[in-house]
Amino acid sequence: MISIQSVVHQYNGSPPISFKDWQIKDGEQWLLLGESGSGKTTLLHVLTGILKPTQGEVNINNTSIYNLSSKKLDQFRGRNIGIIFQKPHLIKSLTIFENLALAQSFAKLPQNQERIQEVLESLAIADKKKAYSNELSQGQLQRVSIARAVINKPALLIADEPTSSLDDKNATSVLNLLMQQSGLNQATLIVATHDKRVKDAFTTTYDLP
Amino acid sequence: MSPLKISWKSLWSKPLSASLNIMLIAFGTGILTLLLLASTQIEEKLNNNSKDIDLVVGAKGSPLQLILSSIYYIDFPTGNIPLKEANELSHNPFVKRATPLALGDNYNGVRIVGTDSNFISLYSLKIESGKFWFKDLETTIGVNVAIEQNLRVGDTFYGAHGLTNTSDVHKDHQYKVVGILTPQHNVTDNLILTNIASVWEMHEEEGSMKDGKRKMKDGEDREITSLLIQYRSPMSVAMFPRMVNQMTSLQSASPAMESTRLFSLIGVGVDTLQWFAVLIMFIAAISVFVNLYNSLKERNYDLAIMRTLGASRTKLFIIVILEGLLLTIAGTIVGIIIGHAVLELIGNYQESSQAKLSGKIFITSELYLLLAGLGIGIFASALPALQAYRSNISKILAKN
Structure with missing residues (x-):
């Protein structure tokens, strides 16, 4: 269960943005809808524990994440939250396999080759295991970034504009993969976007004004 | 990872x-x-080569050159000094041990050093095989010389005039290897040692041909290259060098001082x-x-x-x-x-x-x-x- 309560954030010198309270039950799939500049990224960062809000509380599975120390919070994020960015952003100097192993080791989990294999297979990129990111296509890279996000079986899977730079066909397929993976890993899914194409796939929506 | x-x-x-x-x-x-x-x-x-030598006495010239030639066997000697004056110095009360050196010949670039038994005690030389030189034209060679020149006890060779490899070979006199030294890890590993008389003998005929003034067989007019001096007491440091430098044809050089000077130059x-x-x-x-x-x-x-x-x-x-x-x-x-x-x-x-x-x-x-x-x-x-x-x-x- 994930909840935010009376969260307000104020950047230096700009008016405060306040977010309405939000309760997400385990396994739900949510759409976070808002135009750019509406505070969408801010809310995502608050949710993922990389931006401490000026006020308010964020609870993930009964843990008030901003009461954790910086180091504990990093580790908590590594284990419980998987993030998919608009661009894949893999570590270029490492192979696909190593990128996933890196996610395991940063979360202080033992390296689990079978898990890596399993996730790569479920995303149909197991044959690219030993490749470097510059050898893969954009679509393949996006799959790897999904793989990296789900590798540690996170409770929460967050995707930030995963489809905005893709064409209709790829957007649909990425969306399907996200929903499939969140189901497969029993993760709560939040997709933040201003992309109207995505809208129909979700029944629950959190709207930013 | x-x-x-x-x-x-x-x-x-x-x-x-x-x-x-x-x-x-x-x-x-x-x-x-x-x-x-x-x-x-x-x-x-x-330091290793000069550790027991307090002073070198040789002909006037560059003190550094004297040190280099008489202790490290690198440069050319400054000239010769009369044996008579050298002997006087050797018996001076300040002196514990004076080791005479006579340089001038080489064998394939290896220097032949004429000296006496003082040299053996000065460098604490030990024999690996054979014996120390004793008679004229007998030589005892350093371990590196034996290896590099492929010389063994009993072998013979001709010395050549000068300090570097030349064709001016003394064909009349044949040196004989009578002993090989144990490794000393200093300059003596690379020397051929013989007695002074052998070096004189080499140059006698030539000398008489080139320079009529030089007299043969007359002990008093003989020359050597330099003397390696060990002091009897620390007091000698103050007195002895000055005394030597006052003798007209001689100069003294301290290895310690010259090494320091050399280092300050380099x-x-x-x-x-x-x-x-x-x-x-x-x-x-x-x-x-x-x-x-x-x-x-x-x-x-x-x-x-x-x-x-x-x-x-x-x-x-x-x-x-x-x-x-x-x-x-x-x-x-x-x-x-x-x-x-x-x-x-x-x-x-x-x-x-x-x-x-x-x-x-x-x-x-x-x-x-x-x-x-x-x-x-x-x-x-x-x-x-x-x-x-x-x-x-x-x-x-x-x-x-």
Whole structure:
């Protein structure tokens, strides 16, 4: 269960943005809808524990994440939250396999080759295991970034504009993969976007004004 | 996956700039290693060869030249001194032991030294096989001479005039090897020792032909090259050299003083090179810094992602510091190896075997070079690492 309560954030010198309270039950799939500049990224960062809000509380599975120390919070994020960015952003100097192993080791989990294999297979990129990111296509890279996000079986899977730079066909397929993976890993899914194409796939929506 | 592996892979994702940095550091360290090794070895050799000799007395000329020729057997002698005056000095109460030297001939570039039994006690020589020279034209040879010239006890050879390899061979007199010395690890390993009379004998006919004034067989008019003096008491230091220098045809030179002078002469060059090497190291440090700093700018998104994957600030700090350390330590090690290799190469091309340098000797000061490399690595990567530590990942991720 994930909840935010009376969260307000104020950047230096700009008016405060306040977010309405939000309760997400385990396994739900949510759409976070808002135009750019509406505070969408801010809310995502608050949710993922990389931006401490000026006020308010964020609870993930009964843990008030901003009461954790910086180091504990990093580790908590590594284990419980998987993030998919608009661009894949893999570590270029490492192979696909190593990128996933890196996610395991940063979360202080033992390296689990079978898990890596399993996730790569479920995303149909197991044959690219030993490749470097510059050898893969954009679509393949996006799959790897999904793989990296789900590798540690996170409770929460967050995707930030995963489809905005893709064409209709790829957007649909990425969306399907996200929903499939969140189901497969029993993760709560939040997709933040201003992309109207995505809208129909979700029944629950959190709207930013 | 360990931070070390992450840093390592990150470095080698840009092999060119990594190699450039390693090369710069290796170059600087290489020069420093070379200087360090060469000066230690030279100093050691100088001290080793002159440790029991307080003073050298020879013909007037350059004192440094006198030391070089009579102790290190490198330069040409300053000339000859009358045996009569030398004998007077030998019996002086200040003198504990005076060892006469008569130079002038060589065998394939190896110097033939005419001397007496004082030389044996002066250098504490020991025989490996055969015996010490005794009669005229008998020789005892250093261990290196035996190996390099392939001489054994019982072999004979002809000496040649001069101190370097010449064709002017004394065909009339044949030297005979009667003994080989144990390794002494000083200049005597590279000498052929015989008695003074043999050297005189070599030059008699020539001398009589070239120079009618020189009389044969007349002991009082004989000449030798120099005397190696050991003092009886420390008091002699003050008195004896002055006394010698007042004798018209002689001069005295102190090995300790001349070695110091020699070092101060070479020192200017060594200092310059040293500063040059330090400058290169400094440039290398800046290059490593710029490299890390720039790559950090490109990679701050990568590092932010690492944070989102669960890496702590400290871990990022370590990863960046390790990159700097890996570069500089690799550079230092390569540099030390290069230094040794170059010195070995120089040693191989050196003609005078007396002062041969070796790259196979390691000294403890090299550890300091390694420490210096570590220091430079930390110095160059501290700021980028701190930046990685402090970076606001929310801001970095939002920018995209």
